[in-house]
Ligand code: RUQ
């Protein structure tokens with residue numbers, strides 16, 4: 001049964017609310033749903049649903065205690081992507097307090113990210129772009145459980161993948177994926193994170209060097225298999241149609257990607273013409289064998305294997321990529337915790353397709369591996385799990401999360417609504433949702449976050465740019481049902497998230513001076529070297545001084561300053577900023593950073609510390625004296 005009605009939010013009331021409220025009327029609708037023929041019924045509903053007043057939407061009493069008293073810690077870390085802010089945000093769950101922001105593809109001044117030589121060099125080497133669009137943060141696993149080493153996240157804007165070191169909670173590697181435009185999906189090959197997969201969304205000529213400009217039929221997209229240790233792209237597989245989201249099976253064989261545009265069109269209406277699109281199932285060991293056997297073409301320095309439908313490698317009894325016909329424009333795909341099924345959401349169709357992963361390797365016609373197709377509601381996008389046999393799917397258009405029974409969906413007839421257990425309203429228009437440890441073999445089954453694209457009336461108005469709304473839902477009690485516990489305004493724009501139990505991470509509280517890569521400046525190494533217009537400064541920072549009171553250089557010198565924060569006390573940060581030189585480095589305890597700049601203008605410049613580090617913080621400054629050239 002579905003309890004849409006008992007939730008009291010028929011669609012026409014919503015439309016009425018929309019008409020009444022001039023504030024809502026001004027909101028430009030996000031209408032990516034308005035595509036194409038078979039979706040006529042959806043047109044006009046998009047973005048206009050669930051516009052009940054916040055009073056009507058107020059949740060019943062919070063029986064569930066999600067409070068985390070002052071001074072106490074949360075149970076989980078949530079890693080939420082920041083979308084086109086280019087960053088990752090770390091939340092405590094269930095408090096939903098934002099604990100940290102980790103800049104990834106964006107320059108960020110509070111952490112000096114993109115200002116010191118190392119992080120600036122990393123961003124420059126990875127294409128030199130100044131922004132990115134993070135969607136899918138995935139945390140590395142060993143034996144299908146979080147191992148606390150890394151998080152990975154894609155850059156949809158510029159075709160990149162980044163790695164975040166979870167000891168220091170900082171980005172430590174970025175690869176500019178060759179041959180890929182719009183790296184959208186990101187996920188790990190499980191059980192042991194053998195690869196990180198980047199799923200290319202935008203079809204382009206291959207190589208994209210000016211050839212075939214207006215010959216869309218010859219465009220392709222691809223997946224890239226990235227080695228998590230080296231961040232090297234090991235191989236890529238070309239396919240037909242777009243790709244969108246991806247997820248790896250749990251046992252090292254299959255990788256799944258959804259995709260719209262099996263039509264190979266370049267316009268919105270063209271992309272939604274057909275009633276079906278594909279889920280592509282990549283047979284990873286078969287692809288590795290093909291690479292091993294030299295059955296690839298090297299493009300952009302990467303072995304590229306042909307996984308298009310008509311390719312010779314895709315014929316015979318061990319095709320590299322199996323194309324499954326599923327309902328129109330599937331969006332999210334995620335593998336169930338037990339590794340049995342991959343579930344692809346219909347987006348423009350109210351159903352999800354349940355794919356039997358083991359059957360995939362046995363059937364001749366891959367469509368026989370689609371063993372369930374429950375009808376869930378309008379605009380299903382993404383699915384998460386509680387480890388008790390339930391799936392939770394966001395319904396973008398209905399503004400709901402639907403809980404359903406996976407095995408019941410396999411038993412039921414196609415398009416049956418019987419597998420639906422319960423629906424809950426969310427506010428509004430959810431994209432992803434994520435349950436605690438949902439991507440592992442053993443989800444925790446207690447908390448779920450619905451990452452809603454619109455907040456409309458839920459918070460104090462702050463001008464025309466509204467925050468989004470990340471809602472915390474308790475899913476731990478199957479009898480009582482889902483309970484909406486908390487609204488959290490979110491700056492644009494979280495997409496996906498991973499929720500990791502705190503016991504699985506071991507963040508460092510200071511940098512490790514024994515780390516050979518850090519090369520710290522000791523108290524005795526403070527030094528200035530000059531040679532041919534280059535000045536090399538090594539110095540320390542500690543309460544309340546830098547290693548030099550004055551640094552004198554000549555106009556036109558290239559100056560490199562390496563600073564180590566020699567504090568051993570946790571949380572005692574310094575920084576070194578130099579006005580009018582765009583210099584700004586952050587120094588956590590025992591951290592060493594290096595910055596190079598040109599001393600172009602004669603004058604006095606106060607190097608100062610920007611973290612309030614002690615009562616004498618303001619006095620913590622030294623002079624950079626730039627002498628006029630003779
Ligand atoms: S996609 S809102 Cu970038 Cu994960 Cu679905």
Ligand code: CUA
Nearest residue numbers: 574609611613
């Ligand atoms: Cu060091 Cu302020």
